[in-house]
Amino acid sequence: MTFSVxxxxxxxxxxxxxxxxxxxxxxxRGVEPFRGRWALPGGFVLPGESIDEAARRExxxxxxxxxxxxxxxxxxxxxxxxxxxxxxxxxxxxLVQPGRVKASTDARAAAWFAIAAVPRLAxxxxxxxxxxxxxxxxxxxxxxxGFELLPAKFxxxxxxxxxxxxLQRPFDKRNFRKKILGTGLLTELDEVQxxxxxxxxxxxxxxxxxxxxxxxxxxxxxx
Numbered sequence: 001m002t003f004s005v006x007x008x009x010x011x012x013x014x015x016x017x018x019x020x021x022x023x024x025x026x027x028x029r030g031v032e033p034f035r036g037r038w039a040l041p042g043g044f045v046l047p048g049e050s051i052d053e054a055a056r057r058e059x060x061x062x063x064x065x066x067x068x069x070x071x072x073x074x075x076x077x078x079x080x081x082x083x084x085x086x087x088x089x090x091x092x093x094x095l096v097q098p099g100r101v102k103a104s105t106d107a108r109a110a111a112w113f114a115i116a117a118v119p120r121l122a123x124x125x126x127x128x129x130x131x132x133x134x135x136x137x138x139x140x141x142x143x144x145x146g147f148e149l150l151p152a153k154f155x156x157x158x159x160x161x162x163x164x165x166x167l168q169r170p171f172d173k174r175n176f177r178k179k180i181l182g183t184g185l186l187t188e189l190d191e192v193q194x195x196x197x198x199x200x201x202x203x204x205x206x207x208x209x210x211x212x213x214x215x216x217x218x219x220x221x222x223x
Contacts (some may be wrong), residue, residue: 002085007055008042008125009065010073010093010132011101013112014162022115022165024129025096027062027107033069033083034122040129041065041107042089043115055092063110064102069095069148072132093132095148140166141223144185147206154200155193156180165223176223183221185211 012023026038033149041062059065069090075195079087098169104111113119129219140146146162180186187207192200211221 004087005045006089008040008091014176023112025101028109030108037122039122040125061105123187153203
């Protein structure tokens, strides 16, 4: 029996204005096994390549994504998870802003799917997806990773919807704004939304450098 190491990437994004909820990017496999089945972007680690390098390469080759937030999630090593032989997969999750995914290499297509409408997946990818969803729902409240899902400039309403979408619960508007502004991590911009039918809202930017400075001194981010 062969023994190989692979990587699989769970790519999360928000539907425009979060109306469609949290989404995951999937690729349609063009080769066996599971040809024609939807799956997470991923593949085998090449000789001389680190695990992280393999994950970023597979994201670039199979989904056309680069320069995105990427973090290691979990290792999946059940003996029967891949019909080609013994394959241990190191899973990652990525957070990206809304945009197009592009299929290449052995993928026939790439597309976004709402979490509630994910089709039957190849291998054990449903299990990997569930683990990644559990991870971001637990982490987003204590680490400001959710900002990776938003445009560089966003409104407070967009920010609140992002948290409500991931955590699947509503927040009181007044309390949420008081708490998030109280962190001192948002920079209010001298700009408002453009091209909206309703009253244009003020835009903000997340101050990542300030967060990194504060976190070194024990700053506690919590939503």
